[in-house]
Amino acid sequence: MKILLTGSNGQVGWELARTLLPLGEVIALNREQANFTNLDELRRIIEDISPTVIVNAAAYTAVDKAESERDLAFLINAQAVAVLAEEAKKQNALLIHYSTDYVFDGTKSTPYDEDDIPNPLSVYGESKLAGERAIQASGADYLIFRTTWVFAARGQNFVNSILRLASEREELNIVADQIGAPTWARFIAEATAHIIRQAESERKTENFISGIYNLTSAGETSWHGFAEEIVKMARQQNRELKNRLLNPIPTTAYPTPAKRPSNSRLSTQRLMGRFTLVMPNWVETLRLCVNAD
Numbered sequence: 001m002k003i004l005l006t007g008s009n010g011q012v013g014w015e016l017a018r019t020l021l022p023l024g025e026v027i028a029l030n031r032e033q034a035n036f037t038n039l040d041e042l043r044r045i046i047e048d049i050s051p052t053v054i055v056n057a058a059a060y061t062a063v064d065k066a067e068s069e070r071d072l073a074f075l076i077n078a079q080a081v082a083v084l085a086e087e088a089k090k091q092n093a094l095l096i097h098y099s100t101d102y103v104f105d106g107t108k109s110t111p112y113d114e115d116d117i118p119n120p121l122s123v124y125g126e127s128k129l130a131g132e133r134a135i136q137a138s139g140a141d142y143l144i145f146r147t148t149w150v151f152a153a154r155g156q157n158f159v160n161s162i163l164r165l166a167s168e169r170e171e172l173n174i175v176a177d178q179i180g181a182p183t184w185a186r187f188i189a190e191a192t193a194h195i196i197r198q199a200e201s202e203r204k205t206e207n208f209i210s211g212i213y214n215l216t217s218a219g220e221t222s223w224h225g226f227a228e229e230i231v232k233m234a235r236q237q238n239r240e241l242k243n244r245l246l247n248p249i250p251t252t253a254y255p256t257p258a259k260r261p262s263n264s265r266l267s268t269q270r271l272m273g274r275f276t277l278v279m280p281n282w283v284e285t286l287r288l289c290v291n292a293d
């Protein structure tokens with residue numbers, strides 16, 4: 001199997017570059033090597049490599065900045081994704097892509113399933129939805145995984161921000177009325193590798209069905225609950241933290257350029273059923289991440 005991985009320096013991409021290795025030849029390209037702002041060059045790269053599987057971990061993920069960089073967000077999250085899908089179709093490659101709970105408005109009172117109607121609140125969410133739709137329209141074999149609240153030991157994410165802020169400040173105010181499932185980038189990568197194995201054998205016997213699947217940890221919490229657990233684990237490791245107080249605040253007390261859904265919970269029943277996967281609880285994976293090398 002020849003796998004082209006894009007966005008190899010991101011949270012999920014960095015993990016994928018390692019986790020996909022047992023599957024075959026992995027050509028892992030970062031932003032410098034495959035820049036999604038140059039669509040012709042992106043097309044040429046895919047044609048030259050002629051992969052069996054394309055795994056796209058590249059994305060414009062600056063949710064607030066996207067409000068003032070709409071064209072760039074759409075170029076990377078929708079137009080470039082359309083190129084990947086067109087090339088996947090031409091070359092009969094499987095396209096694996098990641099999307100987000102931000103395609104929803106968060107007004108549902110229970111976890112979202114894959115068939116719920118999207119209604120993004122932000123430019124980022126709109127651009128990711130446009131990417132999903134471009135893939136669906138392409139006719140390529142695809143799997144789109146919607147995930148939530150991604151964290152990793154490296155990179156810019158909530159875990160590292162809380163650890164830094166908790167060592168700098170006495171008190172932190174954290175939003176407590178947005179609910180979701182923090183999901184470890186390594187788990188996403190490992191689940192992806194498992195799924196690709198099955199999908200490729202299904203494609204060989206012409207039993208493969210494309211689709212969108214939710215891929216998140218089990219369990220749920222608020223950003224405030226997530227922060228409390230991060231600080232608790234850091235204390236157990238005897239890390240030096242100044243912070244004594246984590247104040248729960250409402251979203252309205254922390255205005256941001258982009259609106260975020262208050263309910264980010266996604267049901268993973270469909271994915272678990274088709275690919276025989278078990279979703280680990282977010283607390284377990286956070287512990288593994290904080291203790292990882």
Ligand SMILES: NC(=O)c1ccc[n+]([C@@H]2O[C@H](COP(=O)([O-])OP(=O)(O)OC[C@H]3O[C@@H](n4cnc5c(N)ncnc54)[C@H](OP(=O)(O)O)[C@@H]3O)[C@@H](O)[C@H]2O)c1
Nearest residue numbers: 007009010011012031035036058059061098100147149150
């Ligand atoms: N992070 C979350 O909480 C979250 C939640 C739900 C869904 N997702 C989705 O999950 C996927 C993986 O996200 P992540 O957390 O791994 O994101 P990330 O850490 O921000 O990684 C995104 C990668 O895309 C690369 N990239 C940005 N602009 C690019 C361009 N013009 N050309 C090529 N590459 C470019 C970045 O390059 P540099 O390293 O050079 O910046 C980075 O390596 C994305 O599809 C994202 O939308 C993420």
